[in-house]
Amino acid sequence: MELTKRDREMLDGRFGEAARFAMSVVVRTAEAVGAEALLSIEGAHIDACALRSASSHDVIRHLAENGGRVSVPTTLSMVSLDLENWRYLGIDPGHAEAATQIADGYRALGCIPTWTCAPYQGYLTPRFGQQLAWGESNAVAYANSVLGARTNRYADYLDICAAITGRAPYTGLHRGENRRATVRVRVGGVRASEWDSPTAWAALGAFVGGAVGERVPAIEGLSELRPSNDALKAFGAAAASFGSLGLFHVVGTTPEAPDLQTASQGRSLSETMHVTPVELRATWDELSSAEPETPIDAVVLGCPHASYAELEGLADAISRRGDARSHENVQFLVFASAPMVELARRGGLLEPLGRFGATIVRDSCPFHAPVVAAEATTLMTDSGKCAYYAPGELGVRVAFGTIDACVESARTGTVRGGEGPWLRR
């Protein structure tokens, strides 16, 4: 392994125990994955702050108490509660104390308290070509694919070790040659209007993510649609949950894929997958395990954290229904970053949400903050990522549908419109 003088001094403990620990983890990981060198990174996003396990306390305590300090601008993913409103959300004080200790630990290292899984929607949005060490699989997919920055799927704790040392294994998607498309995915037979909702893109992402494994797909047939950032976000979040996708190209849309030639770096692609309404319907059915008309206990929106446009769409869907309110048996939960909630307040979007009975949760996530009632058995969401993880993490059946279908289902208290756009013939 090629190491600089500074790398070696860090390993020898000249910069203190936290830096030694961090450099040792970086170097040993580089060796484990067969990297021949380290590279310098320009930013980091930390996912390791979400858990409250005893070992996650041990890691942050070890780093903070031994003088750890990040050496590059570093944003933070979610923590396991809404840091300011946890009492109102009914979160147990013991849980809150543990989560707050972890949050304080990461702040002590000099991280920026963004507390969001969608850091690309806010402060420090990466530039094209920038080398990063990002955790949180949806953020990685977005940074690589939509922004053209370069990061691998950083494992928890390797992310903070890279942030402290400013160094990372020079391997995988950091290297230009590994960013070329290796499989063609041709999407056809779907009416353009059916791609209007990001939920449709989430279903496509779920299918593609499960089918391509670790290969890099070049998706064709969609460039005319000019997909929104939210559509690409929904696609990447679902694909990274159903598989191990870290980078995708949408030919004609994403920055490294103006055309197929460029996306594949001039190589010919021997394998082509075809996606038609048949696959999309099957995927939608797999995501949606709850039958139509089933009573629902909770709606989860904002996985990953809602954008302004998504909150605006939600406010519209609510306002179209006049004075409708979420059914008394339904928890209507919306997850977003604190800055985005403030933007929504300034935009007048919080008033209709509040009237409908929505609860806004900042800084966190349904899988890390105990906000979905423990006795819930059926949950509805517009998110492929949430639909993937909710059965295992929350023990619920899932209904999958657009934001509009989620609002209608919350109003009636039962699953409505969860059958997917491709079922309308």
Next chain:
Amino acid sequence: MVVGEAEGIVLRSDRAISLWGGIDPSSGRIIDRRHDRHGESIVGRVFAIPAEKGSSTGSAVLLELIRAGLAPAGIVTSETAPILAVGSIVAEELYGAGIPIVCLGPRDWTKLVDGEWVRIGGDGSITRP
């Protein structure tokens, strides 16, 4: 990928798994309902999976399993598994106790038989005592 010696009964699945959302860190059981070994425990087993997938929090789940004494004896994969490797490396740095993570490649990985007793050697070899 992470060196160490271990032995145990193989729990083999042909499906990749995300440790976060896939394994309950407080019991070591498989909780991913889409997984073919749903409900089974990986504690003390030689966990044989073709690949890791999904969440990058898998390393934190593995670290917690190791801390709590609920980890598999070792993990044997067909493809490289950097997220799992990080979990074991951090466990060695923090607690002085990781578990071996061995990437065998597809040819040798498919020879592993569910339920057989195997030993993982310090050189990454798999033997059947």
